[in-house]
Amino acid sequence: MRCLSTLFVAFSAAALLTSCGAGGDNQGTEYAPNMYHSVAYEPYSQIVDEEAGRWVTSIEYPNGHAEFFNSNLYNPYHMNMREPAPHTVSRNKQGWLPYRLGKDSLAYAAANVKNPLDSSAAVIADGKVLYETYCDHCHGAKGKGDGKVAAGGVKIDVNGEEKERSTYNGVANLTSDALKGVSEGHIFHVITMGKGLMWAHGSQISPEDRWKIAKYVKTLQK
Ligand code: HEC
Structure with a gap:
C-alpha cells in the first residue's frame, strides 16, 4: 500500500513538473482550456489549426474542425474581423452621419x-x-x-x-x-x-x- 502511494505521489509530481514546461508556441498543459480558447469569434486570438482541441470534446462541428478552431474560413488571411470598405463613414449610435460643415x-x-x-x-x-x-x-x-x-x-x-x-x-x-x-x-x-x-x-x-x-x-x- 505504502509503495502504491509513493508511486502515486512520484507520478503526480512528475506530471506536474513536465506539464509546466511551457515555451515557444507550447503553453504546456492547460486547465479548463475553454477559458483560453474562445469558441466564439475573436478578432485577435486566431486558431487556424483545424485539429486543435480535438481531444477536449466530442462535439461534431459542421465544418469538421475541432473545438479550438475559431477562424473565419471565408475571410482572407484567416481574419475574423474585416476592415470596413474603403471610404466607409461611421454613424453615431442613433444612426446619424457626422455633421461635416465647419x-x-x-x-x-x-x-x-x-x-x-x-x-x-x-x-x-x-x-x-x-x-x-x-x-x-x-x-x-x-x-x-x-x-x-x-x-x-x-x-x-x-x-x-x-x-x-x-x-x-x-x-x-x-x-x-x-x-x-x-x-x-x-x-x-x-x-x-x-x-x-x-x-x-x-x-x-x-x-x-x-x-x-x-x-x-x-x-x-x-
Ligand atoms: C453660456 C450661455 C449660453 C448658452 C448656454 C447658450 N447660448 Fe446661445 N448665445 C449665447 C450668446 C452670448 C450669444 C450671442 C453670440 C454672439 O453673437 O456673439 C448666443 C447666440 C445664440 C443664437 C443666435 C445666433 C446668431 O446667429 O446670432 C442662437 C440661435 C442661440 N444662441 C441658441 C442657443 C441654443 C438653442 C442654446 C441651447 C442649446 C444656447 N443658445 C445656449 C449664449 C448662450
Whole structure:
C-alpha cells in the first residue's frame, strides 16, 4: 500500500513538473482550456489549426474542425474581423452621419441644412425639456436673453454687502427681430458650433436632440 502511494505521489509530481514546461508556441498543459480558447469569434486570438482541441470534446462541428478552431474560413488571411470598405463613414449610435460643415459655414447651413424631424407635439415637448437643460440659463425660459447666467451672479463681500454683478455679456434675445426669422438649420449650426461668446454644444447634445431644440426655439420665436 505504502509503495502504491509513493508511486502515486512520484507520478503526480512528475506530471506536474513536465506539464509546466511551457515555451515557444507550447503553453504546456492547460486547465479548463475553454477559458483560453474562445469558441466564439475573436478578432485577435486566431486558431487556424483545424485539429486543435480535438481531444477536449466530442462535439461534431459542421465544418469538421475541432473545438479550438475559431477562424473565419471565408475571410482572407484567416481574419475574423474585416476592415470596413474603403471610404466607409461611421454613424453615431442613433444612426446619424457626422455633421461635416465647419464653424464658418453658418450662412450655408442656414440656407441648406434641413431639419429631418417633423413638428409633432412629441418632438416639441422633447425640445422644451432639452432647451430647459441646455439653453434656458442663458437665453431665458422665453428666449428673451434674460436667463440667470445672462443676468449674472451677485458677488457678496465679507460684510454681506453686494459688491458687483458679473454678467455673461451679449446673450442673444432669440425673439428679437434680427433672429426671429432664422432657419432651423441656422439654429442647429449655432448649437453645434457655437457663435461669438456662445460655446459649441455639439459634443454634449446629440444631433437628434439639437434638431428637437431647434424646433422648440422656433415655437418661442412665434
Ligand atoms: C453660456 C450661455 C449660453 C448658452 C448656454 C447658450 N447660448 Fe446661445 N448665445 C449665447 C450668446 C452670448 C450669444 C450671442 C453670440 C454672439 O453673437 O456673439 C448666443 C447666440 C445664440 C443664437 C443666435 C445666433 C446668431 O446667429 O446670432 C442662437 C440661435 C442661440 N444662441 C441658441 C442657443 C441654443 C438653442 C442654446 C441651447 C442649446 C444656447 N443658445 C445656449 C449664449 C448662450
